[in-house]
Amino acid sequence: LHGYMHTIPWTVDYITSDAYESAVVVSQRVGEGHLYKKYLPFDFTITLRYSLNREGLRQQVTITNDGKEKMPVLLAFHTAVNAPFVPGSEAKDYQVKITIGQRRELDDRMLPTGAFQPLSPEEEQLKGEGVFPYFTEMDFHYTAEPQDGRNRMELTDTRTGDVLIYDVGTSYKHWMVWNQFAGGKFFCPEPQINLVNAPNIKNIPAEEMGLFGLTPGEKWEETSFLYALKRN
Template sequence: MSTVGDMTPLVLHDREITVALSHHGAEPVSIRDQDDHEYLWSGDDPWRRHAPVLFPVICRVPDDRIRVGDETFPMPQHGFARDREWSVVDSAHDRASFVLVADEETRRYYPFDFALAVTYSVEGRSLSVQYTVENRGDEPMPFDLGSHPAFVWPLEDDQPRSMHQVRFDEPETAPVRRVVDNLLTDERFDNPAWDRVMTLNDAWFTDGAVIMPEVASRGLVYSSGAGRQVRLTWEGFTGITLWSVPGARFVCIEPWRGRPAPTDYVGQFAGKPGNAVVAPGGREELSYRVELL
């Protein structure tokens, strides 16, 4: 069993895929196929992460504080899970399970007795990611949970970035949302994937993330139209967000359960729009799968 603070990436492998995982944030830092081709962003400038876990908030809350009962608590952007050391509770050559459990430090931000587990497993050309959110307390527990994987864009160096597309399994007609200072605005925009296909370009990201909080599909394919492709499928997540920095060589395709707080939101954290709530003693499970095509 690995120990908290171990800086050596934990490597999973099967015949056609190799995945490296960091104890810091329990995030994947590399996904390679049998040709040693890298699909995940390197974590260099301008964004020094790879695929962080967003918990217990996505983006921000106003004033970076949440209210629970009669108290307020500081809450950093995207929560605290991505910046914590997680414990490995089980591992083999093709799977690993990490867990983050409430402690004195997490209760400074989030006064709930939780356990958040993530299990990564590889098979063939696929990586499966399973989250379990457990409420070990005696009060209902609100939360958001998101994954933030950044895939290389272009998928291959000799392919134009402008040829890359995200093709959803179903037409996406629900409005797209945007954030200002990582808080959700009221404005609704036409969905660029109404015909199932979004052609990627930097202009989409000059105003930040493209948020689809009510996604109809349960899968999509990211590709350049030729060569390597990535298929993403999910269960339990209710939205998909795309984000990049204009000119950067990555695109994040993010399954979300929840959404950023509205710019003018006040009130109890439990009432924030989009939150999931786990009953005392209950748990919620969410998952997604990355398949290299």
């Protein structure tokens, strides 16, 4: 999609598989000479642990400040979800719910203006009982509003009762939602820690933007979980 981390090799730190689960740990250590240093001029390590078992797929991300100055933590995942995902079902069989809050107004560079836009009736359904994932072309930036202590996307095949849950954890304060021009094949519920362009915005409190930093040696960690269930 975009970004840089997905296009460069990662170090495989650990890999295992047994009767209970399979797991892999990969990392990037960013320092002098690393491609990413010119985009984010700090020394840090990002570690991803993926584990897969009968319960689902867990993603644990850890960021460590390896430098000598405080660094901002700026992170989003461009998660893509097939809809439909059940053989024999069609896009029209699907409803999605996401724990969105308010929609941020974006300028022509897709940067936040600081204002909010009213939610459409379908967006109210998106945060409520659920809505067709392709009701319109979506490329929208939302605040996150956890429900029942959880921050997540829930995709339901109404024909079969199969449900895919993407529980991302409450450290992610925003969602970006893109549905490939309402193409009817997949959409992207993208959890994001911070408001787009947060370090350069001065008129919104850091806590509201999800902007925070790590002092030297500090770590930040969050776990996301993808799992399936069946509803009648």
